[in-house]
Amino acid sequence: MAHPGSAHARPWRFLVTGFSFVLFGIGGAMLGSVAVPLLWLVPGSRSTRQRRMRRLVSAAFRAFVGVMHGLRGLDYDLSGFTRLGRPGQLIVANHPSLIDVVFLIAFVPGAGCVVKSSLWRNPAMALVVRGAGYVPNHPTDAMIDGAAAALAEGQAVIMFPEGTRTRPGQPMHFHRGAASVAARTARCVTPVFITVSPTTLTKHEPWYRIPRSRPRFSLRVGDDLDPVALSAGKPLPQASRAINARLESAYASELPGY
Amino acid sequence: MPDKKQVLEEVTAALVELFEVDASRVTPEARLYEDLEIDSIDAIDLIDRLRQVTGRKIPAERFRSVRTIGDLIEAVQQLTTEG
Numbered sequence: 001m002a003h004p005g006s007a008h009a010r011p012w013r014f015l016v017t018g019f020s021f022v023l024f025g026i027g028g029a030m031l032g033s034v035a036v037p038l039l040w041l042v043p044g045s046r047s048t049r050q051r052r053m054r055r056l057v058s059a060a061f062r063a064f065v066g067v068m069h070g071l072r073g074l075d076y077d078l079s080g081f082t083r084l085g086r087p088g089q090l091i092v093a094n095h096p097s098l099i100d101v102v103f104l105i106a107f108v109p110g111a112g113c114v115v116k117s118s119l120w121r122n123p124a125m126a127l128v129v130r131g132a133g134y135v136p137n138h139p140t141d142a143m144i145d146g147a148a149a150a151l152a153e154g155q156a157v158i159m160f161p162e163g164t165r166t167r168p169g170q171p172m173h174f175h176r177g178a179a180s181v182a183a184r185t186a187r188c189v190t191p192v193f194i195t196v197s198p199t200t201l202t203k204h205e206p207w208y209r210i211p212r213s214r215p216r217f218s219l220r221v222g223d224d225l226d227p228v229a230l231s232a233g234k235p236l237p238q239a240s241r242a243i244n245a246r247l248e249s250a251y252a253s254e255l256p257g258y
Numbered sequence: 259m260p261d262k263k264q265v266l267e268e269v270t271a272a273l274v275e276l277f278e279v280d281a282s283r284v285t286p287e288a289r290l291y292e293d294l295e296i297d298s299i300d301a302i303d304l305i306d307r308l309r310q311v312t313g314r315k316i317p318a319e320r321f322r323s324v325r326t327i328g329d330l331i332e333a334v335q336q337l338t339t340e341g
Contacts, residue, residue, distance in 0.1 A: 139298060140298075140302075140318045141302045141305070141318060142318075144299070144302055175299070176297070176299040177299055180299050180302070180303075235275060235276045235303075236276070236303045236306075237276045237277055237299075237300050237303045237304075238276075238277075238278070240299065240303075
């Protein structure tokens with residue numbers, strides 16, 4: 001397939017992608033070693049500091065996406081994002097690429113997020129995730145309690161119920177953690193349907209496998225689910241199963257054959 | 259220490275209520291995950307439910323070694339005898 005005027009596009013995107021990892025690493029280290037400690041000096045309550053930190057991370061991620069887009073490394077489109085970031089909103093998303101979370105945090109500025117617990121041991125990122133009050137995805141009750149508490153105090157929280165990146169072409173399977181959090185304290189659950197075409201930065205390809213055409217990230221916000229209605233007075237485990245089933249079917253119909 | 263039978267009754271009641279498990283399947287030999295399909299997320303709800311009965315919470319580290327209903331009963335008994 002010919003791409004007019006893009007004879008050098010693929011080697012270029014190779015450079016841009018490589019550069020993006022360097023940029024992200026350096027940016028993360030700068031954020032963690034300079035910006036976070038400086039911001040920490042500004043007085044304020046725990047929640048004020050946390051909000052500030054989240055705004056900073058969000059702005060940094062927006063800048064990152066802007067640079068990637070400006071260098072023609074990727075395209076993206078967002079739809080329905082004005083409906084994200086409401087109090088007590090659990091935002092769930094499928095996870096086709098490494099940088100989905102970057103998009104969500106970039107464009108939902110105040111939100112909390114359940115992220116890989118290994119980041120708490122990463123010297124560049126530890127202060128960032130701590131300062132922003134993100135929740136580590138421990139496989140225990142700490143994650144469920146942490147995310148449920150954040151929602152209960154009125155934050156919006158982002159979770160990836162697949163737990164790990166989507167395997168393209170395989171049926172999506174959600175861990176019940178997100179649904180269990182939803183059944184506890186979420187006021188609404190809002191799915192975001194993410195597609196990346198052609199696929200890039202999946203779990204199973206190395207970063208340097210550069211797709212033939214510029215990848216387009218498409219993030220579409222779906223209709224809210226009402227966790228209270230879906231729970232219908234059931235005990236927690238059954239409520240979370242009902243919510244999970246509803247989520248899985250929403251993804252199966254909105255992203256068929258994904 | 260509450261006797262085994264008593265704890266088994268509490269555990270059975272919790273499993274029936276939370277997971278609609280058939281009470282006849284709750285035997286000391288039954289494995290939580292393989293036989294009763296209680297996964298790690300369910301375990302959190304189960305621990306929470308048992309806490310309401312016993313007033314104490316089985317620590318996550320202790321629960322990790324629980325495989326069967328028998329193990330669970332032991333963990334609950336231990337919980338209620340310790341200090």
